Amino acid sequence: MLNKNAPIGVLDSGVGGLSVLKCLKELLPHEKFIYLGDTARTPYGPRSEKEVRQFVGEMLDYFETQGTKLVIVACNTLTVLGVDTLKGNHEFDIVGMSKGAKLVLNASNNKTIGVFATEFTINSGAHKAAIMALDTAATVVPKACPKFVPLIEGERFGSSEIADAVAEYAVPLKAAGVDTLILSCTHYPFIKKEIEREMGDKVRVIDPAEQTALDAQTVLRKAGLLSESSAGQTAICFTADLARGKRIASRMFEVASCEFRTVSLG
Known part of the structure; x- marks a missing residue:
């Protein structure tokens, strides 16, 4: 009991x-x-x-x-x-x-959604499938971010390495015109401010926690x-x-x- x-x-x-x-x-x-x-x-x-x-x-x-x-x-x-x-x-x-599918779809205006996650999570396709199951018209732009976890575990907060990694991983999302980005790794909220700064104020960054x-x-x-x-x-x-x-x-x-x-x- x-x-x-x-x-x-x-x-x-x-x-x-x-x-x-x-x-x-x-x-x-x-x-x-x-x-x-x-x-x-x-x-x-x-x-x-x-x-x-x-x-x-x-x-x-x-x-x-x-x-x-x-x-x-x-x-x-x-x-x-x-x-x-x-x-x-x-x-x-x-x-x-939570995969945060409802959260990001409710937050998005153009239904073009970015996903930052580990390679394992991205390769599973789970987050893309969850979003598409709710809205087949949505466009999902997944991006694996293998540099983030070692930098966060290594306490490299505020470093140029983190800024450079964020800028690198943001490229395909910006090119696709995402207006919402979900942080599908629990490490990533530690650098949420850096991600928000890089993505700009027109992109909403969602933490599914x-x-x-x-x-x-x-x-x-x-x-x-x-x-x-x-x-x-x-x-x-x-x-x-x-x-x-x-x-x-x-x-x-x-x-x-x-x-x-x-x-x-x-």
């Missing part, structure tokens, strides 16, 4: 999911959260699907030991693998990243699992580089009240 005052788990291969945790904390301030970033084994992109599934299984097993009532897969690449296939025998439900938080709230409400606690708590865990993780978290939200710890998996 799940406990409504139990914590919510949030997992990612690294620090990107902290952008999702920010939205969750803002929408559900009375909840307890445990964030787990597998920084010892990031990035997951070059690894085999079998290996990635093993790693996710280990993170879910960890959340089982913590008594979590719900787990958010705060990573588009992992969500593409299929949330239902990741659940296994765990009692808690799992919520994956907000919809993901709403999806989580809906699941909890339907299950009668919204917390009755008067105050929320947050524990942020990494499998390596705890100090770096804390620095990056501080760019997203106030960390003074958060507990930070290193955990071992496997």
Whole structure:
């Protein structure tokens, strides 16, 4: 039997999911959260699907030991693998990243939509399919951005490398005349301002993390699992580089009240 005052788990291969945790904390301030970033084994992109599934299984097993009532897969690449296939025998439900199809279609005037994502996510075609399923007249311009995650994980914020990478990846989107761009990787909101600056004020940049938080709230409400606690708590865990993780978290939200710890998996 799940406990409504139990914590919510949030997992990612690294620090990107902290952008999702920010939205969750803002929408559900009375909840307890445990964030787990597998920084010892990031990035997951070059690894085999079998290996990635093993790693996710280990993170879910960890959340089982913590008594979590719900787990958010705060990573588009992992969500593409299929949330239902990741659940296994765990009692808690799992919520994956929203593809943001409705968000971008509602925001777009010319129905020409850009997608920034990892190569794995772009190659899956999932986001393009989700948008086209809702509007067959839409034009989707996908662009893989392999330089972004290493630069963000390496804390190269404000650097010329990030500015150059953003400019490079923006070229085909500008040429196609997109008026809306969805950030389909949880790392990318860390450089949202740089992306907005490059794309210009006529292009709306969408972060699907907000919809993901709403999806989580809906699941909890339907299950009668919204917390009755008067105050929320947050524990942020990494499998390596705890100090770096804390620095990056501080760019997203106030960390003074958060507990930070290193955990071992496997």
